[in-house]
Amino acid sequence: MPLSMTGYGRKVLHIENTMVTIEIRSVNHRFLDIAIKLPRTFLFLEDKLKKTVQTQFNRGRIDVYINIEGDGFANRTLEADWELIDQYVNHLNEAKQKYYLDEKISLAFLSSKQEFFQIKETGDSLEHAHQLIIEGTLEACEQVFRMRQEEGKYLTSDLAQRLQEIHKTVLRLREKRDIVRKEYQERIMERIRAYLGDEVSKDGKFYQEIVLLAEKGDITEEITRLLGHIEHFEKTMNSPEASGRRLDFIIQEMHREANTIGSKSTDVTISEWNVSLKSLIEKMKEQVQNLE
Template sequence: MVVSMTGYGSSQRESGNFAVNVEIKTVNHRFCEYSIRMPRHLMKLEDSLKKTVGRHIQRGRVEILVTVEGTGSEEKALQVDWALLDQYFQFASEAGKRYGFDPADAFKAILGREEIIHIEERESRDDELGTLILSAADEAGILLKQMRLAEGAALKADLSGNLNRCDKLVKELEQYAPQVAGQYRDRLAARMEELLGSEIDESRLLSEVALFADKSDIHEELARLNSHISQFFHILDSGEAIGRKLDFLVQEMNREANTIGSKANDSAIAKRIVELKSLIEKLKEQVQNIE
């Protein structure tokens, strides 16, 4: 099964106290990596959120945004450090007497200091809110997977088309490769006849042709290319994460194409190898987006 690593899904959930929105976006990544943004006091849900979304995703960079509206998510309480405030009051009183200013004015300024008086947010209704967020995340994950599957189907069609063209080129090379040694023999014989007249050393000619045939033999490389293409088609229909396997196969296909290119002392083979490498490059680009 081909699943794209690019996708988007969102879901909203509401209760009597909260309105929750979860958005999930995924892009290409070698592994599975999460980036989560949500209110700080809800970060304890991070692991549960990853597990919920992880049921729908195996690979990719996952960005999750959680927003919460409602008055029930937090309670606020005024916190006062009375001991510190007493020290500030004593300081303001003594400083006022020493320097001749009204200590009440100085004390009012001190009251605004955060280390003395601040507002603390305390969580409430945690179970209700957590259930709501995870439910929305699960639905967003389902919608995300649906989009990734739809894009994966389009990717599979493109991959299959390019793979079929690769297969056609390999079949053409299989048919043409045996003729290369014979053509080389004819060219070499003509050259020897041009230089030596009718006195051609047949044994030397055969030796040179045999050496050329051995150096330019590409049957093993073509056999491996056929195997890689067959495996590629098979993996496309498997029901697991296939991106890394396909990436490995593309690298091996490129290696065989390069070897054939270095061996081929023939313009027709070289032309087909250029086309083949171009198709393999397209396969490589497409495979980078597969889970």
């Protein structure tokens, strides 16, 4: 059964003197798009968190917000990459001599280079805290999954109900099809007789042409394909695999057949039923856009 792409999850962690709040919001998207927003000092966790979230979802825009309050992670040290600084200064001095430059290398200039200095957290429990944040993110993902699952059940139920209505409408079109084809043949015959009188019965070609004209308005193939699409949609919808894209493709095919019926139809009743059919298909298409 497909999942909805809308969901929300929240997990609060208390680690020493620090409170970590993890919030995850999921909305519709054609593909899987993950955005992680967390404090600058924890940016090194971004890749791990993204990979963690990727294992849980197939489609949707996933926003992960991590907020940290307290001083439990306040033990930090400033580390300098002296080897890189030495190379940088030596190259600058060489450039000064080569190009006869007088400008001095200032402390402000060196401190502005982020690659020279790095703030690192310290403490024996820090690695454990990072693992707790990843586990907390997984728990929030599970909440999102359950919400998406519940919403998916509701959407699937709604789609199943609309699919039944579509099936009934297509069966009515099928019943009406033969009557309409016969009436169309008779109308053609009446018009030809009005112009040619008894000459019609003397030429068998007229009857062949009448049959060909009637066939142009025949919707048998479209109805057959629609019934096949309905069966395929139902099987796909009840499949345990994520199926939103496939359902969307089937809906497009159903819409194409309904458009063809509309272009062929010469009967007022069939045209009215077809308008209702297209409306149902359009509503299903809107719902399918919400499925993973």
